[in-house]
Amino acid sequence: MDYKNLAQTYKTPLYVYDFDYIQTRYLTLKNAFNARKSLICYAVKANSNLSVLKHLANLGAGFDCVSIGEVKRALLAGANKYQIIFSGVGKRDDELKDALESDILMINLESEAEMKRLEIIAKDLGKKARISIRINPDVDAKTHPYISTGLNENKFGVDINTGKKMYIYAKNSEYLDPVGVHFHIGSQITELSPIIEAAGILAEFVRELKAIEIDIKFFDVGGGIGVIYDNEKEIDTYDYAQGILSKLNGLDVTVVCEPGRFIVANAGVLLTSVLYEKFNKQKRFVMVDAAMNDLIRPSLYEAFHGVELVGKSKDESSCDIVGPICESGDFLAKNVMLPACESGDIIVVKSVGAYGFAMSGNYNTRGRAAEVAVSGGEHRLIRKRESFEDVVALELEFMK
Numbered sequence: 504m505d506y507k508n509l510a511q512t513y514k515t516p517l518y519v520y521d522f523d524y525i526q527t528r529y530l531t532l533k534n535a536f537n538a539r540k541s542l543i544c545y546a547v548k549a550n551s552n553l554s555v556l557k558h559l560a561n562l563g564a565g566f567d568c569v570s571i572g573e574v575k576r577a578l579l580a581g582a583n584k585y586q587i588i589f590s591g592v593g594k595r596d597d598e599l600k601d602a603l604e605s606d607i608l609m610i611n612l613e614s615e616a617e618m619k620r621l622e623i624i625a626k627d628l629g630k631k632a633r634i635s636i637r638i639n640p641d642v643d644a645k646t647h648p649y650i651s652t653g654l655n656e657n658k659f660g661v662d663i664n665t666g667k668k669m670y671i672y673a674k675n676s677e678y679l680d681p682v683g684v685h686f687h688i689g690s691q692i693t694e695l696s697p698i699i700e701a702a703g704i705l706a707e708f709v710r711e712l713k714a715i716e717i718d719i720k721f722f723d724v725g726g727g728i729g730v731i732y733d734n735e736k737e738i739d740t741y742d743y744a745q746g747i748l749s750k751l752n753g754l755d756v757t758v759v760c761e762p763g764r765f766i767v768a769n770a771g772v773l774l775t776s777v778l779y780e781k782f783n784k785q786k787r788f789v790m791v792d793a794a795m796n797d798l799i800r801p802s803l804y805e806a807f808h809g810v811e812l813v814g815k816s817k818d819e820s821s822c823d824i825v826g827p828i829c830e831s832g833d834f835l836a837k838n839v840m841l842p843a844c845e846s847g848d849i850i851v852v853k854s855v856g857a858y859g860f861a862m863s864g865n866y867n868t869r870g871r872a873a874e875v876a877v878s879g880g881e882h883r884l885i886r887k888r889e890s891f892e893d894v895v896a897l898e899l900e901f902m903k
């Protein structure tokens with residue numbers, strides 16, 4: 504990819520996504536489940552750009568949404584409403600109402616209280632709500648504590664006993680239709696066994712439910728497949744699918760999975776321009792025009808993202824790549840080897856297609872970056888750079 508040309512054309516900081524890679528990743532996962540009915544519901548939160556969603560909708564993907572905003576994005580991008588799931592650990596009444604009115608595939612519940620709210624709202628609307636329940640299988644996903652969700656100590660889902668009570672309640676309700684089970688034990692998972700263990704626990708649970716005539720049709724295994732940022736080993740999609748399917752003997756269910764990172768992380772890079780270099784007694788700093796408001800993963804999780812200086816490779820020495828924000832935590836990479844940089848050089852920050860732009864903000868009154876799609880050698884803008892006027896737009900009229 505001609506990063507220099509892209510940076511010149513669209514300016515920096517700039518997110519660039521390889522749409523062909525996104526397609527390959529989606530199809531790889533979809534094909535791994537060939538033997539069974541399956542639905543890949545892309546986790547919108549990872550990268551919610553409308554053009555990314557449209558690209559995936561065109562390929563036949565469904566969508567996993569965690570706010571009514573994400574549901575609306577998916578619909579706007581042309582998603583099939585019967586392939587949209589609405590999850591999320593706390594949903595507002597108006598979100599539940601809008602989701603019911605949108606007639607999406609199912610609403611994924613996370614607590615008894617939420618189920619009772621949904622029942623009342625469905626009754627008011629004269630509708631029967633298709634639901635699944637997020638079961639917390641108490642399995643350790645062995646990932647970063649901030650993105651591990653399947654342990655009893657986490658706020659997500661309900662334990663299996665509570666889940667069973669909820670399914671029985673839902674079955675007897677005129678306004679609830681329990682059609683799915685769901686688990687999601689964490690993100691950036693690089694070991695297959697916790698996912699298979701959770702699938703086994705849930706499959707057994709589905710058998711119990713079927714025995715009491717609760718007919719579960721969707722078996723949702725969540726997202727979480729890890730990707731390579733540095734030297735991780737990626738879970739093989741065939742092993743992943745086979746491992747899950749091996750637990751489903753005798754069960755006539757559609758397997759649903761909700762990958763976010765797997766599909767988009769390594770499709771994206773962030774291009775940033777070098778402003779200048781700075782040395783103090785201890786360190787070399789390369790100041791760039793992207794900052795933690797553009798990519799918060801290094802600051803928030805101490806996440807590693809590979810970096811590369813475009814067009815130069817000689818005389819590397821160690822440095823920190825830092826942004827212009829007034830916080831010591833504002834860095835994109837620490838102790839990395841880079842050649843001597845000059846103002847205007849372009850640095851590529853890798854593997855940022857997931858939870859990159861999606862988690863960006865306006866801290867320090869910095870407009871958010873532009874986004875570009877590349878496919879078949881062609882590039883096009885898919886989100887304009889935010890201007891100063893965009894950033895202050897919602898405040899301006901209230902200034903006295």
Ligand code: LLP
Nearest residue numbers: 546687690691726727728761762763764858
């Ligand atoms: N399904 C549910 C219910 C989820 O909570 C998540 C992610 C996914 C699917 C998609 O997970 P993935 O396939 O992308 O791992 N901001 C963090 C990641 C947070 C993940 C939250 N939930 C990061 O930058 O690493």
